[in-house]
Amino acid sequence: VSRISELIAVDTVRKLIREYGEGLNTDLLILDKDRNVIAGFPVDVQNGELTERPLLLRESMVGYVAMRGAAGGHALDFIAQNLSRIIEMAYEIESLSGEVARNYEELSLLWNISFRLGAGLDVDTICTVLADEMMNLCPAHSVSIFLVSEMPSDRLIPAELSGARRAAPASGKQILLPRVSLGEYANKASMMTLKTDSGLLGYVHEKKESITVCDVSEDDRFEGFPYPVRSLLIVPLIVEDAMIGALVASDKLDGQEFYSTDIKLISGIASACAVSIKKAFLFDDLRGMLFSTAEAFSFAIDAKDPYTYGHSKRVAETSVSIAEAAGFSAEMVNWLKLAALLHDIGKIGTPENILHKTGKLDDAEMCMMKEHPVIGARMIQHIPRLKEISLWIRHHHEKYDGSGYPSGLKGEDIPLVSRIIAISDCFDALTTDRPYRRALSREEAINIMRESEAKHFDPVLFGYFDRIAE
Numbered sequence: 081v082s083r084i085s086e087l088i089a090v091d092t093v094r095k096l097i098r099e100y101g102e103g104l105n106t107d108l109l110i111l112d113k114d115r116n117v118i119a120g121f122p123v124d125v126q127n128g129e130l131t132e133r134p135l136l137l138r139e140s141m142v143g144y145v146a147m148r149g150a151a152g153g154h155a156l157d158f159i160a161q162n163l164s165r166i167i168e169m170a171y172e173i174e175s176l177s178g179e180v181a182r183n184y185e186e187l188s189l190l191w192n193i194s195f196r197l198g199a200g201l202d203v204d205t206i207c208t209v210l211a212d213e214m215m216n217l218c219p220a221h222s223v224s225i226f227l228v229s230e231m232p233s234d235r236l237i238p239a240e241l242s243g244a245r246r247a248a249p250a251s252g253k254q255i256l257l258p259r260v261s262l263g264e265y266a267n268k269a270s271m272m273t274l275k276t277d278s279g280l281l282g283y284v285h286e287k288k289e290s291i292t293v294c295d296v297s298e299d300d301r302f303e304g305f306p307y308p309v310r311s312l313l314i315v316p317l318i319v320e321d322a323m324i325g326a327l328v329a330s331d332k333l334d335g336q337e338f339y340s341t342d343i344k345l346i347s348g349i350a351s352a353c354a355v356s357i358k359k360a361f362l363f364d365d366l367r368g369m370l371f372s373t374a375e376a377f378s379f380a381i382d383a384k385d386p387y388t389y390g391h392s393k394r395v396a397e398t399s400v401s402i403a404e405a406a407g408f409s410a411e412m413v414n415w416l417k418l419a420a421l422l423h424d425i426g427k428i429g430t431p432e433n434i435l436h437k438t439g440k441l442d443d444a445e446m447c448m449m450k451e452h453p454v455i456g457a458r459m460i461q462h463i464p465r466l467k468e469i470s471l472w473i474r475h476h477h478e479k480y481d482g483s484g485y486p487s488g489l490k491g492e493d494i495p496l497v498s499r500i501i502a503i504s505d506c507f508d509a510l511t512t513d514r515p516y517r518r519a520l521s522r523e524e525a526i527n528i529m530r531e532s533e534a535k536h537f538d539p540v541l542f543g544y545f546d547r548i549a550e
């Protein structure tokens with residue numbers, strides 16, 4: 081600390097030295113290290129005859145207390161001691177309030193991060209949040225988030241769920257691949273591979289703790305990067321004692337070293353992100369399972385009718401294209417895909433002689449055929465979280481002019497997803513062989529659909545379909 085004026089409330093000191101001065105019947109001065117007057121009478125300190133005593137802070141000299149003339153040295157010793165104590169206390173208060181401010185900053189940052197992570201993000205977004213925060217806190221030439229490759233989901237699932245598979249030792253070494261890279265070397269960093277059995281990463285992996293290296297050329301563990309590096313910070317992403325990835329940052333933009341306060345803060349953010357990454361992987365696994373199950377169901381439906389083999393999957397693909405063109409969010413596209421895969425699941429309840437009939441269906445048969453959206457919706461509606469999907473399935477045969485079934489809904493009363501599935505369903509039906517006719521070409525199908533567009537389809541959604549089909 082070179083400026084004691086920053087540490088002491090000058091008014092208090094003025095008052096103090098006035099009182100001391102009056103007691104001693106003289107004037108007192110406070111000078112800083114360079115002999116600039118901080119408090120006291122105006123004086124040419126270079127030429128004046130002053131008796132001085134040093135003011136100390138943790139045994140370092142930070143200034144002087146001085147008085148005119150040579151008398152009263154003992155009194156000045158006593159004053160210097162007292163002032164030194166006051167400076168010491170001011171310094172303690174300053175450091176404590178600095179620490180409180182840093183802790184507050186740290187907490188509010190962590191709170192913000194947890195808030196952002198609480199939204200149930202995907203792995204890439206979480207990695208971007210982490211890399212962004214690192215860049216904000218310590219702008220660096222490069223910041224990358226690496227994750228263990230082929231993230232074996234069973235390693236992340238609690239032991240009681242994955243049973244014996246988890247007990248098996250992880251075979252061989254782990255490779256870390258970059259998931260997100262920021263900074264001027266992002267391109268080069270995004271092509272890097274790191275191993276966890278040697279070098280700096282090996283150390284971090286074994287110790288499960290962050291490290292900083294001030295100069296990699298002096299560290300034997302450094303195995304080379306495809307871009308220029310001098311100082312490095314590596315923070316492991318740990319979940320349940322396993323390293324699932326690492327944050328790697330090189331060279332702060334201001335040329336300074338990575339400080340321990342930086343590391344503490346980044347490590348806190350990294351642990352919050354690591355837990356969210358684990359959750360996101362688990363969620364991906366569950367979603368994957370849900371989709372495989374839905375696909376298996378859709379094959380089961382299509383298998384009942386050789387003519388419609390692969391129909392549900394194709395309808396799902398076309399519906400996804402329309403939804404993406406219409407700007408649906410990724411999450412919404414996923415739910416729509418699920419609904420499209422399952423849209424004809426109610427046909428499980430339709431007799432095969434009706435499904436396979438080559439001639440025209442009689443009224444009773446048509447009635448049974450038209451029940452499949454309702455049966456399908458009923459099958460799905462009891463599954464938690466699929467209630468809305470059951471509604472989309474129920475209405476996939478509605479027509480825009482209200483002439484469809486089962487409810488004769490019109491226009492925008494028909495759920496949006498059902499309106500999309502209706503377009504893809506019609507296109508796939510026209511372009512595949514049916515018991516009663518050969519498949520039409522894509523052009524013929526689109527022309528027929530254009531003719532009936534106004535009656536059957538949502539014009540805006542059909543516009544997206546038409547552009548995709550083109």
Ligand SMILES: [Fe+2]
Binds near residue numbers: 452476
């Ligand atoms: Fe259908």
